[in-house]
Amino acid sequence: MEAKFKFAQDLIRQAAVYVRQRMTEDLQIEQKSQFDDLVTNIDKDSQDFMVEAIQKAYPDDNILGEESELYADLKDGHVWVLDPIDGTVNFVAQGRDFAIMIAYYEDGVGQFGLIYDVVCDKLYSGGGEFEVSCNGRTLSPYQSRPLNRQLIGANGRMYASNYLGLADFASKVLGVRVLGSAGISMSRVLEGQLLAYFSAISPWDYAAASIMGQKLGYELLTMTGEPLDYESRQAVMFIPRAEEALIKRDIKKG
Structure with a gap:
């Protein structure tokens, strides 16, 4: 290997x-x-x-x-x-x-x-x-900090439409960054610069970050609750495992 x-x-x-x-x-x-x-x-x-x-x-x-x-x-x-x-x-x-x-x-x-x-x-x-x-x-594993001291990355349209409560959750953090690249956004999650990333993306968009994130305490989940299929474009969230319950309180399954 x-x-x-x-x-x-x-x-x-x-x-x-x-x-x-x-x-x-x-x-x-x-x-x-x-x-x-x-x-x-x-x-x-x-x-x-x-x-x-x-x-x-x-x-x-x-x-x-x-x-x-x-x-x-x-x-x-x-x-x-x-x-x-x-x-x-x-x-x-x-x-x-x-x-x-x-x-x-x-x-x-x-x-x-x-x-x-x-x-x-x-x-x-x-x-x-x-x-x-x-x-x-x-890179260091995820370090927990208060929500009101963190930023998130997101797809702009999903955030603007409050898709599955994304804007509700975003109101609890310092702000939202829309970078236009899943790879750039997820790399900033890996660096601890963003708490999480939310978007509708395909396997080639998330595969690399998903593998690296597992090592650092992050997980890739669908926002709608169905299994991640690694085949099609799905609405996903790249989040710290330690904050899953907290984030899911605002992200409502479809």
Whole structure:
């Protein structure tokens, strides 16, 4: 496992260099499900870059990738989960606050995850048998603090509509940060900068943070109470296990 973890760290750094080198190009932007659900040629090319490297190094492994027809079942064998650019709208509009993410599973069990904040050059990695770190600095497990001294991250529309009581809960904390990237938001949870993160996201958006979070005292749950299926887009919350009962008092199941 050590060799695969090192391979993943090298690969995500190479992918970050690849993306940074191409950021000044004129982007080819496509709309997916709606006008603010975008994909660029660099999303696709970055994923192809990572897929080629994985298939060369580990030809018997499977891949679940956001930008292709690679839909492997996480419970079936050795599976890499790739998000080549998480926060594509940020990438297009701001050129910052986006991440590259990799997660690795064996028979449904997360072995390690990686989130790379490309512009800030910050690599979060670990989980499973590996300590969770940011650029080599070991991250601390969740430290409990009063709600009125903490921030949360959230999907802006879910917060504005008070989805399942999200705004009710948010009224008890210092404030809400809407960052536009699941990876960036969840990395700030891992750092202890945000108490929790709430959004409607897909497996490639949450797999890496979920694996690392388990090591630090966090859990990924659906907001509506059904099991996490690791297949479809679901409304989820990434929260400290120690605060689950407190948070659930305000987050009402659908």
